[in-house]
Amino acid sequence: MxxxxxxxxxxxxxxxxxxxxxxxxxxxxxxxxxxxxxxxxxxxxxxxxxxxxxxxxARALLTGRHDRIGVVSLSTAHYGPSSLLVALERAARRANYSLIVANSFDDDASGIKAAVDNLLVQGVDAIILSEPIDDGEAPITVDVPVLTLGGAPSVQAPTVLSMPAAEGGAAATEVTRHLLALGHRTVHHIAGPQRWWAARERQRSWHEALTATNAAVPQALTGDWTPRSGYELGRELARDPDVTAIFAANDDMAIGAIHALHEAGRQVPGDVSVAGFDDIPLAAHVTPPLTTVSTDNAELAENGLHYLTAFLADPDHVPAAPQTHQHRIIVRNSTGPPPT
CATH class of the missing domain: 1.10.260.40 (lambda repressor-like DNA-binding domains)
Incomplete structure (x- = not known):
């Protein structure tokens, strides 16, 4: 020192x-x-x-490089986006880059463009778009390389690298099939807000998994990712005796639904099986422990940063894209066969 x-x-x-x-x-x-x-x-x-x-x-003046990467992220405390941001920060430090974050906001129609402009003014070598919602904007023009993680708006840039994230398509299909394989005739869905890429993909894959097995497709109920919305929609589902399986688009809503089912006298999983998504730290410690999907954001961030920095080190050669980010189904005690 x-x-x-x-x-x-x-x-x-x-x-x-x-x-x-x-x-x-x-x-x-x-x-x-x-x-x-x-x-x-x-x-x-x-x-x-x-x-x-x-x-x-001084180095930026001499080399034209800042050793800084900008990240556009939605300003939210939800587990998925916030845990990915922390993982990106750690991965950037290991790659000897600093990270600058510009938040967009759910109620701002020009949030992504404003966030990108803010990063470019500060001087960055590249921009990562980890924006989880669809703002319906015109293509965003950027004069530095861009890495997109999962669903992203249309971008015009010198180079656009894409890193598929575990938004939930294959995982939602697998969870739905898991519940059907236990003997449930169908699976009800508590969806996330449809402006979110992840919510759309999880709902679409749930729907396709049911139709592929000729199962009835109930009307999806839409929440806002919070336990409160899961609880309110869970109360509605608890009144229907034909509901024996619920797949919620995130763990918070699944936990809220379990609360509502218990309050209505319906046992989990004896009467109704419930599965979530994200494998938040609390998921293993609720009663009963929650069946869910684990997506390794540390792995996604590490692979994405390596992909981007390899290109920045040798811009004449685009490196091979990393393998598709993998997920794991964590089966716990909240799912079981339907009541006889």
């Missing part, structure tokens, strides 16, 4: 301590690919020992 009042250490001092040239130090902090991993590790260790911090403004 540098003592107060002393001049900060220079790149020359890092080069001397690491036993490399000053140019090599610059290459390391510019994330250039022509440096061996052993040399990169030695330079970074020397920089940490000396408390060296590169002058970002």
């Amino acid at each position: 540098v003592d107060a009042g002393k001049r900060p250490p220079s790149g020359t001092a890092v080069a001397l301590l690491a036993g490399v040239s000053q140019k090599t130090v610059s290459r390391v902090f510019n994330n250039e690919p022509s440096v061996t991993e052993e040399t990169r590790t030695r330079v970074l260790a020397a920089a940490q020992q000396l408390g060296y911090r590169p002058n970002g403004a």
